[in-house]
Amino acid sequence: MNILTQQAQFDHPCPIRNVLHRIGDQWSLLVLETLSRKTLRFNEIGREINDISKQMLSRTLKRLEQDGFITRTVFAEVPPRVEYALTDVGRSFLVPMQALVQWADANHATICESRRQY
Amino acid sequence: MNILTQQAQFDHPCPIRNVLHRIGDQWSLLVLETLSRKTLRFNEIGREINDISKQMLSRTLKRLEQDGFITRTVFAEVPPRVEYALTDVGRSFLVPMQALVQWADANHATICESRRQY
DNA sequence: AGCTTTCGGTCTACATTTGAGACTATCGTT
DNA sequence: AACGATAGTCTCAAATGTAGACCGAAAGCT
Secondary structure: OOOOOOOOOOOOOOOOHEEEEEEOOOOOHHHHHHOOOOOOEEHHHHHOOOOOOOHHHHHHHHHHOOOOOOOEEOOOOOOOOEEEEEEEHHHHHHHHHHHHHHHHHHHHHHHHHHHHHH | OOOOOOOHHHHHOHHHHHHHHHHHOOOOOHHHHOOOOOOOHHHHHHHHHHOOHHHHHHHHHHHHOOOOEEEEEEEEEOOOOOEEOOOOOHHHHHHHHHHHOOOOOHHHHHHHHHHHHO
């Protein structure tokens, strides 16, 4: 039993593993990285990521909002405008996230070589 | 288009996004964290994580091995013994990963509170 | 002697998640 | 008058994940 599992197995509502499970899905990191530069609208995020379906973008944004990483602001206009922006929590998350991205950047050549040799 | 997407969309074999996609799955971080303390056998890892299926453990270990994060050593014994250990690359990955874990630890109460309020 | 457990997986059948694309209503442009 | 943009939701099909049976040989227990 490690730090990631010790609470999850007792169905605690909020173990570390729970947190990592959210950010460790297919799209969350990508969305947060996209929002790290500036506030964006729904379709703008979709166009940046380029291969995310509307459904998954919608779900991912909703969960990130629930968890307090981002805010969702609706403007009463037609056509509708909805803007997504990082919260303080979201911005503080960028620090460890960018360390990860940098590691990936520095090591991806090595990893690809490893895959090729396999 | 951001740093994570710019190469993936051109089907480059090894963009940063490719790397993060692997580690950003359901189980990879958990397995790496489990192996961070010591070398373990297949079923030992399964018991530590506790709620991973054998199939996913098998697949996850195979991909981590392909990508060069871990080594797989088979001992010609009966019953069989197969040991998994971190490589240098795997160990270097622990640095940014543990920063993430610490962030999750420090912020999970806030996140849970945010979920509750939603 | 015979039964159970263990090892590291693979296989199959079922459940859950994801993706592609249609659909919504309103307004500005052509 | 038709078209596209807006932010989503809905439905159906495809992909992915889970649970549990199964494998063969050996060691431990009764």
